[in-house]
Amino acid sequence: MGSDSMQDLPDAPLSWGDTRWNKTGNWRHMRPEVRERAAPCAKACPLGNPIPKVMTAVSRGDLEEAARLLLERNPFPAITGRVCPHPCEVGCNRRRYDEPLAIRSIERLVGDWIQEHRTVYFPSETGKRVAIVGSGPAGLAAASYLRRQGHRVVVYDRNDRVGGMLVDAIPSYRLPRSVVEREARALEQMGVVFQLGVTIGRDVSVEQLLSSYDAVLVATGAHGERRMGIPGEEHFLGGLEFLRAVRRGERKPPGRRVAVVGGGNVAIDVARTLVRLGASPVILYRRTRKEMPAIEEEVERAEADGVEFQFLTLPTSAVKLDGYLRLVVVRMQLGERDRTGRPRPVPIPGSEFELECDAAIRAIGEVAETEFLPREVLDDQGWVVADKFTGATKRAGLFVAGDLVTGPATVVEAIAAGLRAGRAIDRFVRGEALPVQEKPLPTVPLKEINLDYFPRASRVSIPELPLAARCKTFDEEILGLDLNSARGEAARCFSCGSCNLCANCWIFCPDAAIHLDGDLPWVNLEYCKGCGVCATECPRGVITMKEELAREGAVA
Amino acid sequence: MRTGTLLWAGLEVPQEEYLHPGHLACQGCGAALAMRLVLKAVGGDVMVVLPACCWTIIDGPFPYHALRVPLLHTAFETAAAAAAGVKAGLEVLGDTRTQVIAWAGDGGTFDIGLQALSGAAERNEDILYICYDNEAYMNTGIQRSSATPLGAWTTTTPEAHPEDRPKKDLMAIMAAHRIPYAATATVAFPDDLIRKARKAKGIRGTRLLHILAPCPPGWRMESERMIKVSRLAVATGAFPLFEVEEGTRYTLTYRPAGLPLKEYLKLQGRFAHLTEDQIAVLEKQVEARWKELLELHARTHGTVEDIPVVPFGG
Ligand SMILES: Cc1cc2nc3c(=O)[nH]c(=O)nc-3n(C[C@H](O)[C@H](O)[C@H](O)COP(=O)(O)OP(=O)(O)OC[C@H]3O[C@@H](n4cnc5c(N)ncnc54)[C@H](O)[C@@H]3O)c2cc1C
Ligand SMILES: Cc1ncc(C[n+]2csc(CCOP(=O)(O)OP(=O)(O)O)c2C)c(N)n1
Ligand code: SF4
Ligand code: SF4
Ligand SMILES: [Mg+2]
Numbered sequence: 001m002g003s004d005s006m007q008d009l010p011d012a013p014l015s016w017g018d019t020r021w022n023k024t025g026n027w028r029h030m031r032p033e034v035r036e037r038a039a040p041c042a043k044a045c046p047l048g049n050p051i052p053k054v055m056t057a058v059s060r061g062d063l064e065e066a067a068r069l070l071l072e073r074n075p076f077p078a079i080t081g082r083v084c085p086h087p088c089e090v091g092c093n094r095r096r097y098d099e100p101l102a103i104r105s106i107e108r109l110v111g112d113w114i115q116e117h118r119t120v121y122f123p124s125e126t127g128k129r130v131a132i133v134g135s136g137p138a139g140l141a142a143a144s145y146l147r148r149q150g151h152r153v154v155v156y157d158r159n160d161r162v163g164g165m166l167v168d169a170i171p172s173y174r175l176p177r178s179v180v181e182r183e184a185r186a187l188e189q190m191g192v193v194f195q196l197g198v199t200i201g202r203d204v205s206v207e208q209l210l211s212s213y214d215a216v217l218v219a220t221g222a223h224g225e226r227r228m229g230i231p232g233e234e235h236f237l238g239g240l241e242f243l244r245a246v247r248r249g250e251r252k253p254p255g256r257r258v259a260v261v262g263g264g265n266v267a268i269d270v271a272r273t274l275v276r277l278g279a280s281p282v283i284l285y286r287r288t289r290k291e292m293p294a295i296e297e298e299v300e301r302a303e304a305d306g307v308e309f310q311f312l313t314l315p316t317s318a319v320k321l322d323g324y325l326r327l328v329v330v331r332m333q334l335g336e337r338d339r340t341g342r343p344r345p346v347p348i349p350g351s352e353f354e355l356e357c358d359a360a361i362r363a364i365g366e367v368a369e370t371e372f373l374p375r376e377v378l379d380d381q382g383w384v385v386a387d388k389f390t391g392a393t394k395r396a397g398l399f400v401a402g403d404l405v406t407g408p409a410t411v412v413e414a415i416a417a418g419l420r421a422g423r424a425i426d427r428f429v430r431g432e433a434l435p436v437q438e439k440p441l442p443t444v445p446l447k448e449i450n451l452d453y454f455p456r457a458s459r460v461s462i463p464e465l466p467l468a469a470r471c472k473t474f475d476e477e478i479l480g481l482d483l484n485s486a487r488g489e490a491a492r493c494f495s496c497g498s499c500n501l502c503a504n505c506w507i508f509c510p511d512a513a514i515h516l517d518g519d520l521p522w523v524n525l526e527y528c529k530g531c532g533v534c535a536t537e538c539p540r541g542v543i544t545m546k547e548e549l550a551r552e553g554a555v556a
Numbered sequence: 557m558r559t560g561t562l563l564w565a566g567l568e569v570p571q572e573e574y575l576h577p578g579h580l581a582c583q584g585c586g587a588a589l590a591m592r593l594v595l596k597a598v599g600g601d602v603m604v605v606l607p608a609c610c611w612t613i614i615d616g617p618f619p620y621h622a623l624r625v626p627l628l629h630t631a632f633e634t635a636a637a638a639a640a641g642v643k644a645g646l647e648v649l650g651d652t653r654t655q656v657i658a659w660a661g662d663g664g665t666f667d668i669g670l671q672a673l674s675g676a677a678e679r680n681e682d683i684l685y686i687c688y689d690n691e692a693y694m695n696t697g698i699q700r701s702s703a704t705p706l707g708a709w710t711t712t713t714p715e716a717h718p719e720d721r722p723k724k725d726l727m728a729i730m731a732a733h734r735i736p737y738a739a740t741a742t743v744a745f746p747d748d749l750i751r752k753a754r755k756a757k758g759i760r761g762t763r764l765l766h767i768l769a770p771c772p773p774g775w776r777m778e779s780e781r782m783i784k785v786s787r788l789a790v791a792t793g794a795f796p797l798f799e800v801e802e803g804t805r806y807t808l809t810y811r812p813a814g815l816p817l818k819e820y821l822k823l824q825g826r827f828a829h830l831t832e833d834q835i836a837v838l839e840k841q842v843e844a845r846w847k848e849l850l851e852l853h854a855r856t857h858g859t860v861e862d863i864p865v866v867p868f869g870g
Contacts, residue, residue, distance in 0.1 A: 019578035527577035531584035532780025
C-alpha cells in the first residue's frame with residue numbers, strides 16, 4: 001500500500017478484503033460435536049425400529065419413506081402395529097412431558113400402506129437351503145430375512161395355516177386373519193415355500209432336516225398348556241384350545257357363566273372372547289390386579305367389556321353336576337416375594353367357597369414342547385440351550401428362536417429373535433463367523449430435549465368401535481388413523497437424538513459456520529467460535545459441546 | 557457459495573450468506589446474528605450505514621470488511637442523517653432500487669443518534685433504520701444507555717445503584733413520527749424477524765426495526781444461552797413483538813406464554829442482584845406495558861383474540 005504523495009490516497013479509506021482470513025476457530029475452547037444418538041423409544045423396541053426417522057417421514061406425509069425406514073427393522077409392521085404391547089410408548093420421552101406418542105397406531109398406518117403398495121422383491125439365488133420349523137412370527141421373520149438374502153427357504157408347520165399364535169390364538173378382533181395372510185402371501189411371492197400339516201418330530205425328524213438343509217431354525221413356540229393338578233381338572237377346557245376353536249369359526253359359547261382361571265394375556269383373551277360369544281365370564285386370579293401379567297391396556301378393555309374379576313382366588317377342585325360345574329375355590333393372601341419379585345399367593349385356611357358355572361377354562365400358562373429336539377441341545381429340565389443373541393445351539397446348523405426359547409413372550413420379541421437367528425444363519429451358511437451383539441448407542445434423556453420448541457400437545461385419540469358394538473362382533477375393535485391425524489401425531493415427536501434437518505443450528509449460528517447440505521449439519525471448525533448456541537438450540541440432543549483438546553493449526 | 561433455501565419453521569430462508577465468517581463479534585453475539593438474518597431477508601442489494609458501535613469492530617479492521625454488501629462507517633450520532641444522504645446520492649445516480657440500511661446500536665439510536673433519527677423520520681426519508689438493541693454501550697465497556705432496562709446492572713449502574721429509570725419507549729417515539737412502518741423483533745424468532753424485514757423492504761419512507769440482540773458478556777450470561785434469553789424475553793412478555801403502521805395501527809405478533817418474568821431475568825447476571833420486591837416492581841411494569849399494547853391492538857383490530865400465543869414449550 002506504499003504511497004508517495006497525497007494524491008495516491010483514496011478520498012476515503014476503503015476495505016476491499018473480507019474477514020475470511022481470520023480463522024476464529026482458534027478462539028474456541030469447546031467444540032460442537034454432531035452425533036446422532038438412540039431415542040428411548042427405539043431403545044425400548046426389541047426391533048430397534050427407527051421411530052424418530054419414521055415419525056419425521058410420516059409428519060411430512062411421506063409414507064413411502066416411512067415404509068422404507070420401518071422395513072429396515074421390522075418385516076411385519078401391520079402385525080406389530082396391531083398387537084404389540086408397545087414398549088416404545090412406555091420409553092417415549094414425551095410420556096414424561098405430556099403423553100406418549102401413538103407410535104403403534106402410526107406403525108399400523110405404515111404397515112397397512114405397505115400391504116397395499118408392496119412390490120415383489122426377487123433376490124439373486126445363493127443356492128443355500130434353510131428349513132424353518134414353525135410359521136409363527138419368529139419363523140416368518142427369519143424366513144423373510146433369509147429369503148431376501150437369496151437362500152431357498154422352506155417353512156414347515158404342523159398347522160394348516162401360516163402364522164402360529166397370530167392366527168390361532170390372538171383373537172381376530174385384535175388381529176384379523178387377513179392381515180397375517182397378506183404377509184404370508186407376500187413371502188410366498190418372494191419364493192418362500194410353506195409345507196403345512198407337517199409335524200416335525202413325527203412326520204419328519206429334526207435330524208432329517210439337518211441332513212437335507214444347510215441350516216435349520218426351530219421356532220415352534222410354547223404351546224403346551226400348563227395344568228393345575230387338581231381333582232376334576234378334566235372338566236376344564238384349555239385356553240389355547242378354546243381360542244383356536246373360536247378362530248376356526250366356533251361361535252357357540254361353552255356355557256353362559258364361564259370361569260376363566262389365570263391372569264395373563266390368554267386368560268384375558270379367553271374372557272373377552274366369551275363376552276363376544278354372549279357368555280358371562282368370571283376371571284379367577286390368585287394374585288391381585290396389580291400383579292396380573294396381562295398387558296395393562298387389555299385388562300382395562302376386559303373391564304370395560306364387563307368381564308368380572310375375582311382376585312385372590314384359586315380353584316382347588318371341580319365336580320360335574322347335572323349340566324353344570326361346581327368349583328371349590330379358596331381365597332388367597334399375598335405373602336413374601338418369590339424369585340420373580342412378585343408376592344407369593346398363599347391360601348387362607350378355611351376360606352373355601354363354592355362357585356357354580358356352566359363351564360371352566362384354564363389359562364394359567366404355556367410351556368414349550370421340546371421332546372422332538374436332539375437331546376444335546378436341551379438341559380436337564382428339557383429347556384433348549386442356545387446363544388441368546390444368535391439362537392445358535394450346540395449342534396452346528398441348528399438354531400432356535402421365539403417362545404420356544406423364552407417361554408411365552410411377545411410377537412415383537414419373537415420377530416426380533418427370528419431376525420437375529422436369520423442373520424446368524426445367513427452368516428453360517430456362507431461359512432462366515434456368527435454376528436456379535438453391537439454396543440447400543442447412548443440414548444437422549446428428556447432433560448437433553450430443548451422443550452422450548454415443544455408446546456404441550458395431547459395425544460391423538462385413536463378411533464375404535466363403540467363399546468356396545470365391539471362386544472358383539474369379532475371385527476377389529478381398534479381402527480386405523482387417517483393420514484391427517486397421523487401426520488399431526490407424528491409431528492409431536494421430539495425426534496430424540498435424530499436430526500430432522502429442522503435447521504435450528506444453521507439459522508442461529510452467529511458465525512455462519514454451520515452448513516446443512518446433507519443428512520447432518522456440518523460445522524466449519526475453521527470459524528466456529530464455540531459459543532454453544534447450536535448445541536443449546538438443537539431441540540433433540542444431536543449436538544453437544546465437547547472440551548477442545550488438541551487444535552489443529554491453532555494460532556497461539 | 558451455497559444457494560437455494562432451507563425451510564425454517566415453514567419459512568424459506570436463503571442459504572446464501574451476506575455475512576462472512578471471521579468477523580470479530582464475541583462468541584454467541586446476538587448483534588452478529590441479527591445482521592446475518594436481516595441481510596438474508598433483504599438480500600444483497602443494500603448499503604449499510606454504520607455509526608460507532610460494536611458492529612464497527614465486528615465488521616473487521618481496515619482493510620477488511622465482514623459483509624458482502626457495502627458498508628459506510630460514520631460518526632456515532634449520524635446514522636439516520638448519513639443514511640438519508642447515501643440514499644439521496646444513490647437517487648442522484650439513478651439507483652432507486654438499493655436499500656439503504658442505517659444499522660445502529662441502542663446508544664446510537666435511543667441516545668446520541670435520536671435527533672438525527674427524528675429528523676429523518678420527520679422528513680420520511682426512504683431508509684430502513686435498524687436498531688440492534690443490546691441495552692447498553694457495549695463496545696466501550698457496558699455503560700448504561702436509555703435503552704438499559706430498569707434494574708439492570710451496567711458498569712455505570714453498579715449493583716449498589718442499578719438502573720433506576722425504565723427503558724425509553726422508542727417505538728412510541730417513532731409511532732409519534734407517523735412513519736409508515738415500525739416493528740420490534742428478536743433473533744430467537746428468525747421467521748418473524750425475516751418477515752418483518754421483508755415487509756419493511758417493500759415499503760417506502762422511513763421504516764424502523766427495533767431488534768433485541770442479546771449480548772452474552774454485557775448481560776453476564778453464558779454464550780450458549782443467547783437464543784434462549786431472546787426467546788424468554790418474548791415468552792415472558794419482557795420484550796413485546798409488534799408492528800406499528802402509519803404510527804397508529806398496532807398489531808401484536810404474539811402474546812406472552814404466561815411465564816413469570818423471573819425466568820428471563822434469572823439467566824442473566826446483570827439482574828442477579830434483584831430482590832423479590834424489585835422483581836415484583838419489574839413485573840408490574842411489564843404488565844402495565846402489556847395492558848397499553850393490548851388496548852392499542854384492540855383499537856386497531858377490534859379484538860385481542862386474534863393474537864397468537866408465542867410458540868413455547870418447557
Ligand atoms: C392368546 C394369546 C394372545 C397373545 N397376545 C399377544 C399380544 O397381544 N401381543 C403380543 O405381542 N404377543 C401376544 N401373544 C404372544 C405371542 O403370540 C407369541 O409370543 C408369539 O406368537 C411367539 O411366536 P413364535 O414364532 O415363537 O411361536 P408361535 O407363534 O407359537 O408359532 C409356532 C408355530 O410352530 C408350529 N409348531 C409347533 N410345533 C411344531 C412341530 N413340531 N412341527 C411343526 N410345526 C410346529 C405351531 O403350529 C405354530 O404355528 C399372545 C399369545 C397368546 C397365546
Ligand atoms: C461522539 C462519540 N462519543 C463516544 C464515542 C465512543 N463510542 C464508540 S461506540 C460507543 C457505544 C455504542 O453503544 P451502542 O450504540 O449501544 O452500540 P453497542 O456498542 O452497544 O453495540 C461509544 C460510546 C464515539 N465513537 N463517538
Ligand atoms: S418423542 Fe419421538 S423420538 Fe422421542 S421417545 Fe417419543 S417417539 Fe421416540
Ligand atoms: S438443530 Fe436441527 S438441523 Fe441442527 S443438528 Fe439439531 S436436529 Fe439437526
Ligand atoms: Mg448497545
